[in-house]
Amino acid sequence: MSTPEAAFAGPGILLVLDGWGQAPAADDNALALAHTPVLDELVTRFPSTLADASGEAVGLLAGTVGNSEIGHMVIGAGRPLPYDSLLAQQAIDNGTLRAHPRLGTVLDKTAAAGRALHLIGLCSDGQIHAHVEHLSDLLAAAAAHQVSRVFIHAITDGRDVADHTSPAYLAQVAEFTDRAGTGRIATVIGRGYAMDKAGSLDLTEQAVALVADGRGTPVDSVDQAVAASERGDEWVPASVLTATGDAAITDSDAVVWFNFRSDRIQQFADRLIEHLTATGRSVDMLSLAQYDTRAAIPALVQRADASGGLADELAAAGLRSVRVAEAEKFEHVTYYINGRDATVRDVEEHVRITGEGKPDYIARPQMNLDRVTAAVVQAAGRADVDLVVANLANIDVVGHTGHLAATVTACEATDAAVGQILGAARDSGRWVLAVGDHGNAEKMTKQAPDGTVRPYGGHTTNPVPLVIVPAREIRSASTLPEKATLADVAPTVLHLLGHKPGSAMTGRPLL
Protein backbone atom coordinates (compact mmCIF):
# COMPACT_ATOMS: atom_id res chain seq x y z
CA MET A 1 0.00 0.00 0.00
CA SER A 2 1.22 3.50 -0.74
CA THR A 3 2.11 5.81 2.10
CA PRO A 4 0.16 9.05 2.38
CA GLU A 5 1.63 12.21 0.97
CA ALA A 6 3.90 13.71 3.67
CA ALA A 7 1.61 16.67 4.27
CA PHE A 8 -1.16 14.33 5.34
CA ALA A 9 0.67 11.68 7.39
CA GLY A 10 0.74 11.75 11.17
CA PRO A 11 -1.70 12.44 13.99
CA GLY A 12 -5.10 13.77 13.11
CA ILE A 13 -8.62 14.81 13.94
CA LEU A 14 -11.75 13.04 12.72
CA LEU A 15 -14.49 15.62 12.86
CA VAL A 16 -18.08 14.54 12.33
CA LEU A 17 -20.35 17.46 11.54
CA ASP A 18 -23.67 15.92 12.46
CA GLY A 19 -26.38 16.52 9.86
CA TRP A 20 -24.01 18.19 7.34
CA GLY A 21 -25.57 17.26 4.00
CA GLN A 22 -25.02 18.61 0.51
CA ALA A 23 -27.77 20.07 -1.65
CA PRO A 24 -27.99 22.98 -4.10
CA ALA A 25 -28.63 26.38 -2.57
CA ALA A 26 -32.33 26.98 -1.96
CA ASP A 27 -34.46 28.98 0.39
CA ASP A 28 -34.94 25.93 2.64
CA ASN A 29 -31.23 25.05 2.70
CA ALA A 30 -29.98 26.34 6.07
CA LEU A 31 -26.36 25.49 5.27
CA ALA A 32 -26.46 27.50 2.05
CA LEU A 33 -28.28 30.40 3.71
CA ALA A 34 -25.77 30.57 6.56
CA HIS A 35 -22.58 32.60 6.35
CA THR A 36 -20.01 29.79 6.55
CA PRO A 37 -16.69 31.05 5.19
CA VAL A 38 -14.68 28.24 6.77
CA LEU A 39 -16.82 25.38 5.46
CA ASP A 40 -17.05 27.05 2.04
CA GLU A 41 -13.29 27.35 1.83
CA LEU A 42 -12.77 23.81 3.08
CA VAL A 43 -14.53 22.18 0.20
CA THR A 44 -12.98 24.39 -2.45
CA ARG A 45 -9.40 24.56 -1.21
CA PHE A 46 -8.67 21.06 0.07
CA PRO A 47 -9.19 17.56 -1.31
CA SER A 48 -12.89 16.91 -0.95
CA THR A 49 -15.65 14.70 -2.28
CA LEU A 50 -19.24 13.75 -1.54
CA ALA A 51 -19.92 10.56 0.41
CA ASP A 52 -23.05 8.44 0.37
CA ALA A 53 -24.54 8.30 3.84
CA SER A 54 -27.98 6.82 3.19
CA GLY A 55 -29.61 3.75 1.68
CA GLU A 56 -27.69 0.66 0.59
CA ALA A 57 -24.27 2.36 0.78
CA VAL A 58 -24.45 2.21 4.58
CA GLY A 59 -26.67 -0.84 5.13
CA LEU A 60 -30.17 0.61 4.91
CA LEU A 61 -32.94 -0.14 2.46
CA ALA A 62 -32.49 1.70 -0.83
CA GLY A 63 -33.72 5.26 -0.60
CA THR A 64 -33.82 5.36 3.21
CA VAL A 65 -32.51 8.49 4.94
CA GLY A 66 -29.33 8.11 6.95
CA ASN A 67 -29.27 8.43 10.71
CA SER A 68 -26.76 9.09 13.44
CA GLU A 69 -26.50 5.47 14.62
CA ILE A 70 -25.82 3.81 11.29
CA GLY A 71 -23.79 6.83 10.19
CA HIS A 72 -21.36 6.59 13.10
CA MET A 73 -21.36 2.78 13.04
CA VAL A 74 -20.32 2.73 9.38
CA ILE A 75 -17.78 5.51 9.90
CA GLY A 76 -16.24 3.29 12.60
CA ALA A 77 -16.69 -0.12 10.99
CA GLY A 78 -15.25 0.82 7.60
CA ARG A 79 -17.95 -1.24 5.91
CA PRO A 80 -21.71 -1.02 5.42
CA LEU A 81 -23.56 -2.83 8.22
CA PRO A 82 -27.02 -4.27 7.74
CA TYR A 83 -28.93 -2.00 10.11
CA ASP A 84 -31.79 -3.13 12.32
CA SER A 85 -34.41 -1.56 10.04
CA LEU A 86 -33.10 -3.54 7.08
CA LEU A 87 -32.86 -6.78 9.07
CA ALA A 88 -36.44 -6.32 10.33
CA GLN A 89 -37.70 -5.65 6.83
CA GLN A 90 -35.90 -8.72 5.48
CA ALA A 91 -37.39 -10.86 8.26
CA ILE A 92 -40.82 -9.57 7.29
CA ASP A 93 -40.28 -10.06 3.57
CA ASN A 94 -39.04 -13.63 3.93
CA GLY A 95 -41.66 -14.54 6.53
CA THR A 96 -39.21 -15.35 9.33
CA LEU A 97 -40.53 -12.64 11.63
CA ARG A 98 -44.08 -13.91 11.51
CA ALA A 99 -42.85 -17.49 11.94
CA HIS A 100 -40.34 -16.67 14.68
CA PRO A 101 -40.53 -19.44 17.32
CA ARG A 102 -40.14 -16.93 20.17
CA LEU A 103 -43.07 -14.91 18.86
CA GLY A 104 -45.15 -18.04 18.21
CA THR A 105 -44.63 -19.30 21.75
CA VAL A 106 -45.68 -15.99 23.30
CA LEU A 107 -48.70 -15.61 21.02
CA ASP A 108 -49.91 -19.17 21.63
CA LYS A 109 -49.59 -18.73 25.37
CA THR A 110 -51.44 -15.42 25.25
CA ALA A 111 -54.24 -16.85 23.11
CA ALA A 112 -54.62 -19.97 25.27
CA ALA A 113 -54.86 -17.94 28.47
CA GLY A 114 -57.25 -15.41 26.94
CA ARG A 115 -54.74 -12.70 27.79
CA ALA A 116 -54.04 -9.50 25.88
CA LEU A 117 -51.20 -8.65 23.53
CA HIS A 118 -49.93 -5.07 23.75
CA LEU A 119 -48.06 -3.68 20.75
CA ILE A 120 -46.09 -0.51 21.53
CA GLY A 121 -44.23 1.62 19.01
CA LEU A 122 -43.79 4.68 16.85
CA CYS A 123 -46.42 5.00 14.12
CA SER A 124 -44.83 6.62 11.08
CA ASP A 125 -42.71 5.63 8.12
CA GLY A 126 -39.70 7.74 9.07
CA GLN A 127 -37.65 4.52 9.15
CA ILE A 128 -35.29 5.85 11.75
CA HIS A 129 -36.87 4.35 14.85
CA ALA A 130 -39.70 2.31 13.37
CA HIS A 131 -41.84 1.62 10.35
CA VAL A 132 -45.57 1.47 10.92
CA GLU A 133 -45.86 -1.34 8.38
CA HIS A 134 -43.90 -3.63 10.69
CA LEU A 135 -46.91 -3.41 12.98
CA SER A 136 -49.03 -4.87 10.21
CA ASP A 137 -46.91 -8.04 10.16
CA LEU A 138 -47.19 -8.44 13.93
CA LEU A 139 -50.97 -8.05 13.69
CA ALA A 140 -51.07 -10.75 11.03
CA ALA A 141 -49.04 -13.02 13.31
CA ALA A 142 -51.40 -12.32 16.23
CA ALA A 143 -54.38 -13.16 14.04
CA ALA A 144 -52.73 -16.36 12.82
CA HIS A 145 -52.25 -17.45 16.43
CA GLN A 146 -55.84 -16.49 17.32
CA VAL A 147 -54.95 -13.76 19.77
CA SER A 148 -58.22 -11.87 19.96
CA ARG A 149 -57.38 -9.14 22.45
CA VAL A 150 -54.72 -6.99 20.81
CA PHE A 151 -54.14 -3.45 22.03
CA ILE A 152 -52.01 -0.97 20.12
CA HIS A 153 -50.27 1.75 22.11
CA ALA A 154 -49.44 4.22 19.37
CA ILE A 155 -46.62 6.76 19.65
CA THR A 156 -46.95 9.74 17.31
CA ASP A 157 -43.92 11.10 15.43
CA GLY A 158 -43.71 14.54 13.78
CA ARG A 159 -39.89 14.48 13.92
CA ASP A 160 -38.66 11.88 11.43
CA VAL A 161 -41.61 12.81 9.20
CA ALA A 162 -43.32 16.15 8.62
CA ASP A 163 -45.26 17.40 11.62
CA HIS A 164 -49.07 17.07 11.73
CA THR A 165 -49.03 13.87 9.71
CA SER A 166 -49.87 11.50 12.57
CA PRO A 167 -53.63 11.29 11.82
CA ALA A 168 -52.75 9.73 8.45
CA TYR A 169 -50.47 7.14 10.08
CA LEU A 170 -53.08 6.31 12.72
CA ALA A 171 -55.64 5.86 9.97
CA GLN A 172 -53.20 3.43 8.36
CA VAL A 173 -53.01 1.50 11.64
CA ALA A 174 -56.81 1.21 11.60
CA GLU A 175 -56.59 -0.22 8.07
CA PHE A 176 -54.05 -2.79 9.30
CA THR A 177 -56.31 -3.91 12.14
CA ASP A 178 -59.28 -4.18 9.77
CA ARG A 179 -57.20 -6.25 7.38
CA ALA A 180 -55.82 -8.53 10.12
CA GLY A 181 -59.21 -8.82 11.79
CA THR A 182 -57.66 -8.16 15.18
CA GLY A 183 -56.31 -5.22 17.18
CA ARG A 184 -57.51 -1.79 18.29
CA ILE A 185 -55.71 1.41 19.11
CA ALA A 186 -55.96 1.68 22.88
CA THR A 187 -53.75 4.66 23.67
CA VAL A 188 -51.95 7.48 21.87
CA ILE A 189 -49.00 9.55 23.10
CA GLY A 190 -46.36 11.75 21.46
CA ARG A 191 -42.75 10.64 21.14
CA GLY A 192 -41.64 13.64 23.18
CA TYR A 193 -42.96 11.73 26.20
CA ALA A 194 -42.60 8.09 25.19
CA MET A 195 -39.21 8.43 23.53
CA ASP A 196 -37.35 10.83 25.78
CA LYS A 197 -33.72 9.81 26.08
CA ALA A 198 -32.45 12.70 28.15
CA GLY A 199 -33.39 11.08 31.44
CA SER A 200 -36.49 13.27 31.93
CA LEU A 201 -38.34 10.55 33.81
CA ASP A 202 -41.35 12.79 34.42
CA LEU A 203 -42.04 12.51 30.68
CA THR A 204 -41.42 8.76 30.57
CA GLU A 205 -43.66 8.17 33.57
CA GLN A 206 -46.61 9.59 31.65
CA ALA A 207 -46.10 6.98 28.97
CA VAL A 208 -45.71 4.23 31.56
CA ALA A 209 -48.89 5.23 33.43
CA LEU A 210 -50.78 5.37 30.14
CA VAL A 211 -49.76 2.00 28.80
CA ALA A 212 -49.54 0.05 32.05
CA ASP A 213 -52.49 1.53 33.91
CA GLY A 214 -54.65 3.25 31.30
CA ARG A 215 -54.08 6.64 32.91
CA GLY A 216 -54.51 9.46 30.40
CA THR A 217 -57.06 11.86 28.99
CA PRO A 218 -60.11 9.99 27.70
CA VAL A 219 -60.75 10.70 24.01
CA ASP A 220 -63.39 9.58 21.53
CA SER A 221 -61.02 9.39 18.56
CA VAL A 222 -57.34 9.48 17.65
CA ASP A 223 -57.93 12.78 15.88
CA GLN A 224 -59.20 14.27 19.12
CA ALA A 225 -56.04 13.07 20.87
CA VAL A 226 -53.78 14.60 18.22
CA ALA A 227 -55.73 17.88 18.13
CA ALA A 228 -55.18 18.32 21.86
CA SER A 229 -51.44 18.86 21.35
CA GLU A 230 -50.31 22.48 21.29
CA ARG A 231 -46.83 21.51 20.06
CA GLY A 232 -47.49 19.14 17.19
CA ASP A 233 -47.32 15.38 16.87
CA GLU A 234 -44.27 14.99 19.10
CA TRP A 235 -46.22 16.21 22.10
CA VAL A 236 -49.63 14.56 21.78
CA PRO A 237 -50.76 14.20 25.40
CA ALA A 238 -51.29 10.77 26.94
CA SER A 239 -54.73 9.77 25.63
CA VAL A 240 -56.97 6.76 26.21
CA LEU A 241 -59.43 5.71 23.49
CA THR A 242 -62.66 5.22 25.42
CA ALA A 243 -64.22 3.11 22.67
CA THR A 244 -61.50 0.46 23.09
CA GLY A 245 -62.26 0.02 26.78
CA ASP A 246 -59.89 -1.11 29.52
CA ALA A 247 -56.50 -1.86 27.97
CA ALA A 248 -54.30 -1.68 31.05
CA ILE A 249 -51.61 -4.35 31.22
CA THR A 250 -52.65 -7.22 33.47
CA ASP A 251 -50.64 -10.12 34.85
CA SER A 252 -49.64 -12.68 32.18
CA ASP A 253 -50.28 -10.32 29.26
CA ALA A 254 -47.73 -10.07 26.45
CA VAL A 255 -45.92 -6.96 25.25
CA VAL A 256 -44.16 -6.58 21.91
CA TRP A 257 -42.23 -3.39 21.15
CA PHE A 258 -42.08 -2.62 17.45
CA ASN A 259 -39.47 0.15 17.34
CA PHE A 260 -36.33 -1.35 15.87
CA ARG A 261 -34.04 1.35 17.20
CA SER A 262 -33.22 1.21 20.87
CA ASP A 263 -31.87 4.61 21.91
CA ARG A 264 -35.13 6.47 22.38
CA ILE A 265 -37.38 3.62 23.47
CA GLN A 266 -35.13 1.96 26.03
CA GLN A 267 -35.81 4.46 28.82
CA PHE A 268 -39.56 3.79 28.45
CA ALA A 269 -38.98 0.03 28.26
CA ASP A 270 -36.78 0.11 31.37
CA ARG A 271 -39.34 2.08 33.36
CA LEU A 272 -42.28 -0.03 32.15
CA ILE A 273 -40.51 -3.24 33.18
CA GLU A 274 -39.70 -1.77 36.59
CA HIS A 275 -43.26 -0.52 37.09
CA LEU A 276 -44.84 -3.83 36.12
CA THR A 277 -42.47 -5.72 38.40
CA ALA A 278 -43.13 -3.34 41.29
CA THR A 279 -46.87 -3.81 40.88
CA GLY A 280 -46.66 -7.61 40.73
CA ARG A 281 -47.42 -8.02 37.04
CA SER A 282 -45.39 -10.55 35.14
CA VAL A 283 -45.58 -10.26 31.35
CA ASP A 284 -43.94 -11.93 28.36
CA MET A 285 -42.01 -9.19 26.61
CA LEU A 286 -40.34 -9.16 23.19
CA SER A 287 -38.80 -6.44 21.06
CA LEU A 288 -38.49 -6.28 17.29
CA ALA A 289 -34.74 -5.66 17.45
CA GLN A 290 -32.28 -5.73 20.34
CA TYR A 291 -32.65 -2.98 22.95
CA ASP A 292 -29.97 -1.73 25.32
CA THR A 293 -32.25 -2.01 28.33
CA ARG A 294 -31.12 -2.75 31.89
CA ALA A 295 -33.05 -6.03 31.84
CA ALA A 296 -32.58 -7.93 28.59
CA ILE A 297 -35.67 -8.22 26.37
CA PRO A 298 -35.60 -11.16 23.93
CA ALA A 299 -35.40 -9.75 20.39
CA LEU A 300 -36.94 -11.05 17.19
CA VAL A 301 -34.12 -9.74 14.99
CA GLN A 302 -30.45 -10.02 15.95
CA ARG A 303 -27.92 -7.23 15.47
CA ALA A 304 -25.25 -7.39 12.81
CA ASP A 305 -21.70 -7.96 14.02
CA ALA A 306 -19.88 -4.62 13.93
CA SER A 307 -16.54 -5.68 15.39
CA GLY A 308 -13.17 -5.20 13.71
CA GLY A 309 -13.67 -1.49 13.18
CA LEU A 310 -11.60 1.60 13.89
CA ALA A 311 -11.60 1.15 17.68
CA ASP A 312 -10.25 -2.40 17.43
CA GLU A 313 -7.61 -1.37 14.91
CA LEU A 314 -6.52 1.64 16.99
CA ALA A 315 -6.26 -0.58 20.06
CA ALA A 316 -4.27 -3.24 18.18
CA ALA A 317 -1.85 -0.59 16.93
CA GLY A 318 -1.62 1.07 20.36
CA LEU A 319 -2.89 4.37 18.99
CA ARG A 320 -4.46 6.68 21.56
CA SER A 321 -7.74 8.44 20.75
CA VAL A 322 -9.74 11.06 22.59
CA ARG A 323 -13.47 11.16 21.87
CA VAL A 324 -15.33 14.44 22.39
CA ALA A 325 -19.00 15.30 21.99
CA GLU A 326 -21.79 16.89 23.92
CA ALA A 327 -24.34 14.71 25.66
CA GLU A 328 -26.69 14.48 22.67
CA LYS A 329 -24.04 12.79 20.53
CA PHE A 330 -21.67 11.33 23.12
CA GLU A 331 -22.71 7.72 22.48
CA HIS A 332 -22.14 8.30 18.80
CA VAL A 333 -18.40 8.97 19.13
CA THR A 334 -17.99 6.18 21.67
CA TYR A 335 -20.54 3.35 21.68
CA TYR A 336 -21.79 3.55 18.07
CA ILE A 337 -18.53 4.42 16.34
CA ASN A 338 -17.00 1.50 18.31
CA GLY A 339 -19.58 -0.88 16.80
CA ARG A 340 -22.22 -0.75 19.57
CA ASP A 341 -19.54 -1.89 21.95
CA ALA A 342 -19.50 -0.33 25.41
CA THR A 343 -15.90 -1.40 26.19
CA VAL A 344 -13.60 1.54 26.84
CA ARG A 345 -10.28 0.38 25.48
CA ASP A 346 -7.05 1.31 27.33
CA VAL A 347 -6.04 3.67 24.54
CA GLU A 348 -9.36 5.56 24.57
CA GLU A 349 -10.42 8.62 26.53
CA HIS A 350 -14.04 9.80 26.48
CA VAL A 351 -14.97 13.43 27.08
CA ARG A 352 -18.69 14.13 27.51
CA ILE A 353 -19.69 17.79 27.53
CA THR A 354 -22.89 18.56 29.41
CA GLY A 355 -24.76 21.82 29.68
CA GLU A 356 -26.75 23.28 32.51
CA GLY A 357 -30.52 22.87 32.69
CA LYS A 358 -32.85 21.82 29.93
CA PRO A 359 -31.52 22.70 26.48
CA ASP A 360 -33.56 25.11 24.36
CA TYR A 361 -32.21 24.54 20.86
CA ILE A 362 -34.11 27.42 19.28
CA ALA A 363 -33.10 29.97 21.90
CA ARG A 364 -29.51 28.62 22.13
CA PRO A 365 -28.49 27.05 18.82
CA GLN A 366 -24.87 27.33 19.94
CA MET A 367 -25.60 24.64 22.56
CA ASN A 368 -22.28 23.92 24.33
CA LEU A 369 -20.17 24.11 21.21
CA ASP A 370 -17.63 26.46 22.77
CA ARG A 371 -16.79 23.81 25.37
CA VAL A 372 -16.73 21.00 22.81
CA THR A 373 -14.33 23.08 20.74
CA ALA A 374 -12.13 23.82 23.75
CA ALA A 375 -11.93 20.11 24.57
CA VAL A 376 -10.99 19.27 20.98
CA VAL A 377 -8.34 21.99 20.92
CA GLN A 378 -6.94 20.75 24.23
CA ALA A 379 -6.77 17.13 23.07
CA ALA A 380 -5.22 18.22 19.76
CA GLY A 381 -2.42 19.90 21.67
CA ARG A 382 -1.39 16.67 23.39
CA ALA A 383 1.60 14.89 21.87
CA ASP A 384 0.44 11.52 23.26
CA VAL A 385 -2.87 11.63 21.37
CA ASP A 386 -2.81 10.11 17.89
CA LEU A 387 -6.42 10.77 16.96
CA VAL A 388 -9.09 13.15 18.23
CA VAL A 389 -12.61 12.03 17.30
CA ALA A 390 -15.24 14.71 17.78
CA ASN A 391 -18.87 15.28 16.89
CA LEU A 392 -20.20 18.80 16.46
CA ALA A 393 -23.90 18.25 17.08
CA ASN A 394 -25.51 21.60 16.33
CA ILE A 395 -26.40 21.33 12.65
CA ASP A 396 -28.40 18.16 13.28
CA VAL A 397 -29.77 18.78 16.75
CA VAL A 398 -30.98 22.29 15.96
CA GLY A 399 -32.04 21.15 12.49
CA HIS A 400 -34.48 18.76 14.16
CA THR A 401 -36.45 21.72 15.50
CA GLY A 402 -37.43 22.50 11.91
CA HIS A 403 -36.70 26.14 12.79
CA LEU A 404 -34.86 27.65 9.83
CA ALA A 405 -33.38 30.74 11.49
CA ALA A 406 -32.09 28.79 14.50
CA THR A 407 -30.57 26.19 12.20
CA VAL A 408 -28.82 28.90 10.18
CA THR A 409 -27.30 30.16 13.45
CA ALA A 410 -26.28 26.59 14.34
CA CYS A 411 -24.49 26.29 10.98
CA GLU A 412 -22.69 29.58 11.56
CA ALA A 413 -21.64 28.55 15.08
CA THR A 414 -20.33 25.27 13.69
CA ASP A 415 -18.41 27.13 11.00
CA ALA A 416 -16.63 29.25 13.60
CA ALA A 417 -15.86 26.15 15.70
CA VAL A 418 -14.39 24.35 12.70
CA GLY A 419 -12.23 27.43 12.08
CA GLN A 420 -10.83 27.20 15.61
CA ILE A 421 -10.25 23.46 15.32
CA LEU A 422 -8.40 23.92 12.02
CA GLY A 423 -6.19 26.50 13.71
CA ALA A 424 -5.40 24.05 16.51
CA ALA A 425 -4.72 21.31 13.96
CA ARG A 426 -2.24 23.51 12.13
CA ASP A 427 -0.51 24.42 15.40
CA SER A 428 -0.16 20.78 16.40
CA GLY A 429 0.69 19.39 12.95
CA ARG A 430 -2.50 17.37 12.53
CA TRP A 431 -4.54 16.55 9.48
CA VAL A 432 -8.33 16.93 9.77
CA LEU A 433 -10.89 14.69 8.12
CA ALA A 434 -14.28 16.43 8.29
CA VAL A 435 -17.41 14.54 7.24
CA GLY A 436 -21.18 14.60 7.75
CA ASP A 437 -22.93 11.48 9.10
CA HIS A 438 -26.16 12.11 7.13
CA GLY A 439 -28.00 15.09 5.70
CA ASN A 440 -30.40 17.27 7.67
CA ALA A 441 -29.98 21.07 7.62
CA GLU A 442 -29.60 21.33 3.84
CA LYS A 443 -33.32 20.57 3.50
CA MET A 444 -35.65 22.18 5.99
CA THR A 445 -39.01 21.65 4.27
CA LYS A 446 -40.87 18.66 2.96
CA GLN A 447 -43.95 18.17 0.84
CA ALA A 448 -46.70 16.47 2.86
CA PRO A 449 -48.96 13.84 1.29
CA ASP A 450 -51.64 16.53 0.86
CA GLY A 451 -49.25 18.55 -1.33
CA THR A 452 -48.51 21.33 1.17
CA VAL A 453 -44.88 22.23 1.85
CA ARG A 454 -44.13 22.12 5.57
CA PRO A 455 -41.17 22.79 7.84
CA TYR A 456 -39.16 19.59 8.23
CA GLY A 457 -36.49 18.89 10.80
CA GLY A 458 -35.70 15.31 9.80
CA HIS A 459 -32.85 13.70 7.91
CA THR A 460 -32.34 13.38 4.16
CA THR A 461 -30.87 11.01 1.59
CA ASN A 462 -28.42 13.65 0.34
CA PRO A 463 -24.70 12.84 0.23
CA VAL A 464 -22.41 14.44 2.80
CA PRO A 465 -19.26 16.48 2.21
CA LEU A 466 -15.97 14.76 3.07
CA VAL A 467 -12.83 16.91 3.23
CA ILE A 468 -9.26 16.14 4.19
CA VAL A 469 -7.18 19.08 5.34
CA PRO A 470 -3.45 18.37 5.30
CA ALA A 471 -1.36 18.85 8.42
CA ARG A 472 0.94 21.31 6.73
CA GLU A 473 0.09 24.33 4.62
CA ILE A 474 1.15 23.13 1.21
CA ARG A 475 -0.56 23.17 -2.12
CA SER A 476 -1.52 19.54 -2.37
CA ALA A 477 -1.83 17.73 -5.66
CA SER A 478 -3.98 15.06 -4.04
CA THR A 479 -7.57 14.70 -5.07
CA LEU A 480 -10.22 12.39 -3.71
CA PRO A 481 -12.25 9.96 -5.80
CA GLU A 482 -15.49 11.44 -7.11
CA LYS A 483 -17.58 8.93 -5.24
CA ALA A 484 -17.12 7.84 -1.67
CA THR A 485 -19.19 6.43 1.19
CA LEU A 486 -19.01 6.61 4.96
CA ALA A 487 -17.39 3.16 4.84
CA ASP A 488 -14.25 4.81 3.42
CA VAL A 489 -13.70 6.97 6.50
CA ALA A 490 -12.06 4.43 8.86
CA PRO A 491 -9.70 3.04 6.18
CA THR A 492 -8.71 6.61 5.29
CA VAL A 493 -8.13 7.55 8.93
CA LEU A 494 -5.95 4.47 9.50
CA HIS A 495 -4.03 5.20 6.30
CA LEU A 496 -3.35 8.78 7.38
CA LEU A 497 -2.15 7.41 10.73
CA GLY A 498 0.26 5.20 8.81
CA HIS A 499 -1.65 1.92 9.17
CA LYS A 500 -3.45 -0.51 6.91
CA PRO A 501 -7.28 -0.72 6.90
CA GLY A 502 -8.59 -3.50 9.12
CA SER A 503 -9.21 -6.87 7.45
CA ALA A 504 -12.95 -6.57 8.18
CA MET A 505 -13.15 -3.24 6.33
CA THR A 506 -14.41 -3.08 2.76
CA GLY A 507 -14.08 0.69 2.40
CA ARG A 508 -10.87 2.06 0.93
CA PRO A 509 -8.40 4.81 1.82
CA LEU A 510 -9.40 7.84 -0.21
CA LEU A 511 -5.87 9.20 -0.53
Ligand SMILES: O=C(O)[C@H](O)COP(=O)(O)O
Ligand atom coordinates in the same frame (compact mmCIF):
# COMPACT_ATOMS: atom_id res chain seq x y z
O1 LIG B 1 -34.03 10.39 17.55
C1 LIG B 1 -33.94 11.43 16.89
O2 LIG B 1 -33.62 12.52 17.39
C2 LIG B 1 -34.26 11.39 15.43
O3 LIG B 1 -35.39 10.60 15.26
C3 LIG B 1 -33.11 10.81 14.64
O4 LIG B 1 -31.95 11.55 14.77
P1 LIG B 1 -30.53 10.90 14.96
O5 LIG B 1 -30.39 9.70 14.06
O6 LIG B 1 -29.60 12.00 14.53
O7 LIG B 1 -30.37 10.55 16.40
Ligand SMILES: [Mn+2]
Ligand atom coordinates in the same frame (compact mmCIF):
# COMPACT_ATOMS: atom_id res chain seq x y z
MN1 LIG C 1 -26.41 12.43 13.04
Ligand SMILES: [Mn+2]
Ligand atom coordinates in the same frame (compact mmCIF):
# COMPACT_ATOMS: atom_id res chain seq x y z
MN1 LIG D 1 -30.63 13.61 13.77
